[in-house]
Amino acid sequence: MDHQPPEVEYGVTPLEVMASMAGVDFVRAIFEGRLPAPPIMQTVEPFDSSAEPGVVVFHSIPGFRHYNPIGSVHGGYAAILLDSAMGLAVHSALPAGTGYTTLEFKVSFIKGMTRDTGPVRTEGRTLSVGRRAATAEARITDAKGRLLAHATTTCLVFELPATSPVGS
Numbered sequence: 001m002d003h004q005p006p007e008v009e010y011g012v013t014p015l016e017v018m019a020s021m022a023g024v025d026f027v028r029a030i031f032e033g034r035l036p037a038p039p040i041m042q043t044v045e046p047f048d049s050s051a052e053p054g055v056v057v058f059h060s061i062p063g064f065r066h067y068n069p070i071g072s073v074h075g076g077y078a079a080i081l082l083d084s085a086m087g088l089a090v091h092s093a094l095p096a097g098t099g100y101t102t103l104e105f106k107v108s109f110i111k112g113m114t115r116d117t118g119p120v121r122t123e124g125r126t127l128s129v130g131r132r133a134a135t136a137e138a139r140i141t142d143a144k145g146r147l148l149a150h151a152t153t154t155c156l157v158f159e160l161p162a163t164s165p166v167g168s
Helices: 015-019 023-031 037-045 075-092
Strands: 047-052 055-062 098-109 120-129 133-139 147-159
Touching: 023 047, 023 075, 037 055, 037 075, 047 075, 055 075, 075 098, 075 120, 075 133, 075 147
Parallel strands: none
Antiparallel strands: 047 055, 055 120, 098 147, 120 133, 133 147
């Protein structure tokens, strides 16, 4: 598969814009390019992204730029994908005016990746979303459906302020 990532604008959406949208609408707006993609995603260049309430899926291609000193893809690449998928899955299940932050996550690396792995699929799915806490899981699989890594997270859920503080 020869994939060229689309032109993507990276940036941070103003808090008042994020707070005004239901979570699934916010995540879809990022995936569709109507809102800027988070700058961290420049490192993994996701594509073919989708969001439903409580579930997000995106694809990425590990490359040489993701290598660690021992000649394979650094675990941080998988951690970015998994943490992003779990966080966005949580966000996609939240009502307008609500935010989240990751309290902890655990990653298990099952099979190493190299630049020859090809496209990988990351799916994040909520397990429980409450008023104060949410849990989610995510999996990375290769084109043959083999599990490469998986993770779980706990997130703090909170009300977003209506406007940004002065001077920030």
